[in-house]
Amino acid sequence: MFALAIPTRQRPRATATQRARPGLLRSLENVADIPALILGHRPDVLATKRLAGAFYLDFDALPAGERNMARYVFLNDAARDLYVDWPGTARDIVGMQRRSD
Structure with missing residues (x-):
């Protein structure tokens, strides 16, 4: 958490807008009775x-x-x-954030 909160001296990178791929969207539509989402x-x-x-x-x-999801959690x-296990979920979300940097 501290590493995420400490400002970096690097310039922020411009990132392209992410979109779910068509195949993933079709898969999501085929999932029944499950609160599914694509991250x-x-x-x-x-x-x-x-x-x-x-849900x-x-x-x-x-x-x-x-x-x-990080904002939500x-x-x-x-x-x-x-x-x-909210603490475990919070750790997982922080791990996701670190992997994306």
């Missing part, structure tokens, strides 16, 4: 099933820049109740 490498939420909106959060209703109080 990008930051972990931005790129696509969701309707049931995911009921987690309606990511589609958020502005594009706020559709992110750390800034949404409901996430602490949803995840049985």
